[in-house]
Amino acid sequence: MFNTLSDRLTGVLQNLRGKGRLSEADIDATAREIRVALLEADVALPVVRTFIAKVKERAKGSEVSQALNPAQQVVKIVNEELVGILGGETRRLNLAKNPPSVIMLAGLQGAGKTTLAGKLAKWLRGQGHTPILVACDLQRPNAVTQLQVVGERAGVKVFAPEPGNGVGDPVDVARRGIEEARRSQHDVVVVDTAGRLGVDEEMMRQAADIRAAVQPDEVLFVVDAMIGQDAVNTATAFRDGVGFTGVVLTKLDGDARGGAALSVREVTGQPILFASNGEKLEDFDVFHPDRMASRILG
Numbered sequence: 612m613f614n615t616l617s618d619r620l621t622g623v624l625q626n627l628r629g630k631g632r633l634s635e636a637d638i639d640a641t642a643r644e645i646r647v648a649l650l651e652a653d654v655a656l657p658v659v660r661t662f663i664a665k666v667k668e669r670a671k672g673s674e675v676s677q678a679l680n681p682a683q684q685v686v687k688i689v690n691e692e693l694v695g696i697l698g699g700e701t702r703r704l705n706l707a708k709n710p711p712s713v714i715m716l717a718g719l720q721g722a723g724k725t726t727l728a729g730k731l732a733k734w735l736r737g738q739g740h741t742p743i744l745v746a747c748d749l750q751r752p753n754a755v756t757q758l759q760v761v762g763e764r765a766g767v768k769v770f771a772p773e774p775g776n777g778v779g780d781p782v783d784v785a786r787r788g789i790e791e792a793r794r795s796q797h798d799v800v801v802v803d804t805a806g807r808l809g810v811d812e813e814m815m816r817q818a819a820d821i822r823a824a825v826q827p828d829e830v831l832f833v834v835d836a837m838i839g840q841d842a843v844n845t846a847t848a849f850r851d852g853v854g855f856t857g858v859v860l861t862k863l864d865g866d867a868r869g870g871a872a873l874s875v876r877e878v879t880g881q882p883i884l885f886a887s888n889g890e891k892l893e894d895f896d897v898f899h900p901d902r903m904a905s906r907i908l909g
């Protein structure tokens with residue numbers, strides 16, 4: 612995903628190599644090139660502005676290290692600031708002291724929520740948990756079946772409304788799913804919710820109602836990193852309409868420019884918890900800001 616950005620940034624930083632000291636003009640020129648590279652990668656403008664201002668200030672400031680030459684120092688600053696916009700520390704999943712914990716997934720249709728439910732369930736099992744999936748996407752005709760398939764692959768139970776009872780109420784299904792978890796001793800409940808193709812009031816209200824009814828320990832906003840700048844707009848709409856406690860980036864295996872991934876944390880103020888990079892259940896991991904920054908800087 613970050614190939615072009617990565618090439619550009621490493622190229623810019625390589626130009627500094629061999630310079631004994633950096634003049635203000637050198638730093639300004641480097642900052643300008645980094646700015647262009649980030650904008651071309653679709654990073655949101657306010658994020659780019661803050662990033663560049665910090666890099667410039669630190670590079671011109673008094674951060675003198677005996678161990679690093681000027682070029683290495685700029686690389687270190689850029690790396691640290693990248694880690695910063697990606698969230699700094701790795702943020703762990705917040706689970707309840709008294710199980711079951713409830714994790715609600717929200718996001719647009721096609722973002723990868725249902726797939727994520729399976730990935731998360733498998734990952735949670737690997738961590739020693741006993742997750743159950745709850746199918747509250749009652750809008751899309753195949754969503755319940757799709758979750759059942761994913762659950763079977765992940766080896767976890769799926770709670771779904773009985774067929775043939777009309778559309779059903781997702782809030783009621785969520786509540787009953789949690790009761791079922793309590794009854795059958797599952798310690799984490801993953802609630803899949805309905806998305807639409809675009810941001811939509813009805814969808815937001817439904818997700819907000821589920822959130823209010825079940826008070827999840829985490830609400831994860833699932834976003835397709837391939838949708839570029841739109842990811843930031845969608846994230847803002849979900850933040851205001853439903854609210855969320857963390858972000859999951861999906862489709863990081865795609866060839867989009869990746870700016871969404873670099874913007875969403877700064878723009879929404881919420882941390883990125885997980886990243887998906889493929890369609891298979893194992894194409895998934897905890898998101899580590901420092902590792903992502905290192906990958907980008909090559």
Ligand code: GDP
Pocket residue numbers: 718719720721722723724725726727806861862863864865887888889890894
């Ligand atoms: P939902 O509508 O949000 O539940 O989205 P789905 O889970 O149905 O995913 C939509 C499509 O994206 C499916 O074809 C998935 O296989 C695919 N998908 C999900 N996550 C990823 C990912 O990380 N990488 C790729 N390449 N495809 C993904």
